[in-house]
Amino acid sequence: MKKILITVLFxxxxxxxxxxxxxxxxxxxxxxxxxxxxxEDIEAKNQKATCVIDTxxxxxxxxxxxxxxxxxxALMQEHFNENYVESDKYPKSTLKGKITEIxxxxxxxxxxxxxxxxxKFLMHGVEKDMTAKGSLTVKNGxxxxxxxxxxxxxxxxxxxxxxxxxxxxxNITINVAFWLDPLS
Amino acid sequence: xxxxxxxxxxxxxxxxxxxxxxxxxxxxxxxxxxxIEYVSAAFKSTRVINGQSIEMLGAGSLDxxxxxxxxxxxNGFGEMFGLDQSTIRLSFDYAPLDxxxxxxxxxxxxxxxxxxxxxxxxxxxxxxxELPVSVVLVSGITCETLPFADQxxxxxxxxxxxxxxxxxxxxxxxxDISVQIAPLFIxxxxxxxxxxxxxxxxxxxxxxxxxxxxxxxxxxxxxxxxGMVSGFNKDAxxxxxxxxxxxxxxxxxxxxxxxxxxxxxxxxxxxxWLKGEIQFGFNLSRMFQL
Numbered sequence: 001m002k003k004i005l006i007t008v009l010f011x012x013x014x015x016x017x018x019x020x021x022x023x024x025x026x027x028x029x030x031x032x033x034x035x036x037x038x039x040e041d042i043e044a045k046n047q048k049a050t051c052v053i054d055t056x057x058x059x060x061x062x063x064x065x066x067x068x069x070x071x072x073x074a075l076m077q078e079h080f081n082e083n084y085v086e087s088d089k090y091p092k093s094t095l096k097g098k099i100t101e102i103x104x105x106x107x108x109x110x111x112x113x114x115x116x117x118x119x120k121f122l123m124h125g126v127e128k129d130m131t132a133k134g135s136l137t138v139k140n141g142x143x144x145x146x147x148x149x150x151x152x153x154x155x156x157x158x159x160x161x162x163x164x165x166x167x168x169x170x171n172i173t174i175n176v177a178f179w180l181d182p183l184s
Numbered sequence: 185x186x187x188x189x190x191x192x193x194x195x196x197x198x199x200x201x202x203x204x205x206x207x208x209x210x211x212x213x214x215x216x217x218x219x220i221e222y223v224s225a226a227f228k229s230t231r232v233i234n235g236q237s238i239e240m241l242g243a244g245s246l247d248x249x250x251x252x253x254x255x256x257x258x259n260g261f262g263e264m265f266g267l268d269q270s271t272i273r274l275s276f277d278y279a280p281l282d283x284x285x286x287x288x289x290x291x292x293x294x295x296x297x298x299x300x301x302x303x304x305x306x307x308x309x310x311x312x313x314e315l316p317v318s319v320v321l322v323s324g325i326t327c328e329t330l331p332f333a334d335q336x337x338x339x340x341x342x343x344x345x346x347x348x349x350x351x352x353x354x355x356x357x358x359x360d361i362s363v364q365i366a367p368l369f370i371x372x373x374x375x376x377x378x379x380x381x382x383x384x385x386x387x388x389x390x391x392x393x394x395x396x397x398x399x400x401x402x403x404x405x406x407x408x409x410x411g412m413v414s415g416f417n418k419d420a421x422x423x424x425x426x427x428x429x430x431x432x433x434x435x436x437x438x439x440x441x442x443x444x445x446x447x448x449x450x451x452x453x454x455x456x457w458l459k460g461e462i463q464f465g466f467n468l469s470r471m472f473q474l
Contacts, residue, residue, distance in 0.1 A: 023208070023211065025211070025212060027212065050209060050212060052208035052211060052212060053208075054208060061207075061208040063209055067221065072473070073242070073245075073473040074241065074242015074243065074244070074245055074282075074473070075242060075245065075431065075471050075473070077242070078224060078225050078242070079428075079430070081224070081225070082224075082225050082397065083397040083398055083428070086397070089359070094209075161398065161429070163429045163430060164429070164430045167430065183211060
């Protein structure tokens, strides 16, 4: 009896461990965005995005500090933080959602699996439902993810003043690339 | 056996709890390595109105500035409220580093050249290092190029020069409110009378209140503690708005000061607000990234 009890106890203790191993994370994900107009192309890069995915449930969460976006021009970076996304008021953007085809991804087999991410995207204090196409790549037991989607600034109450209407696009293309490590 | 069942039950409950929605990002825990977050954009521009602000430029930025000071507003419609007369200063400010700014300009008044070096010693920050203020040092030189007033005496080139040094201490108190004080020391190599001191000590105050994301109300005041001839020299007081439009900043203001460098607006302001002797002026800043 004692033996069984111990076995079961150990199993019970091990269960959370098993759960944790289905989760992968990064704190150095890359997010770039670009605004393209005839007059001006604007690009910025952030290499400090955090992301956690649960390969069992397909749950995914991404968070990014707006102030960590780096621009080629210092003035653009200042305007981005001060006038557009208001980083002091809304320091983080987050995405909470599900990878819908998580069941079709074989994490034990190398390959690139197309996936769809559906969830809620919060930026500038405005939450919006979104879906995005992306892919999960398994290679030598390592998981990486990539996605690209378009966000409308007007959906998030980010105003473009009249004088720069021709220089700042309302449609911002966002590219995401993550290399994930097991979360223990 | 009962105990065994109980343990099984506990196990299954644990599993159910874990399977429920959880805050995935919370699993990563709080960032243990908090970073220093520098406070930026206390002012829209490197100048409050006439004087320097605690703001610097990003490395590699070139700021081309066009300053105009017009005639007295009270001259009325006949003089188009002062717009018929104007003095101008053109300047280039360049930032080789985030914390270093060098500038060169020329004012049409007294045909005066000026140059300065501005160094940020401390930058206001939050997070891993809490620092409530920024501290910036400015050191500059001015050079009048008009012919000497008295051609009969022996004139030296050094007589054309004046120097100014100031310490700017300022803080972005909130998103909308920024303030700074600036003790100033000005030395003029040549002054007009023996009783006029060569060295002037002054204190500047500057403030900003943001009205919208792109428009701010500005206030600036300079008081000199010595060398001011009573009833003649006045403290410089300017109020205005900053309007930002992408790469340009327009600083529109009314002021009793016409000078566009530190020597000029601290020691040569003669007009009196109380007598309505104020004029309109603007600074136009155009930024280039080199």
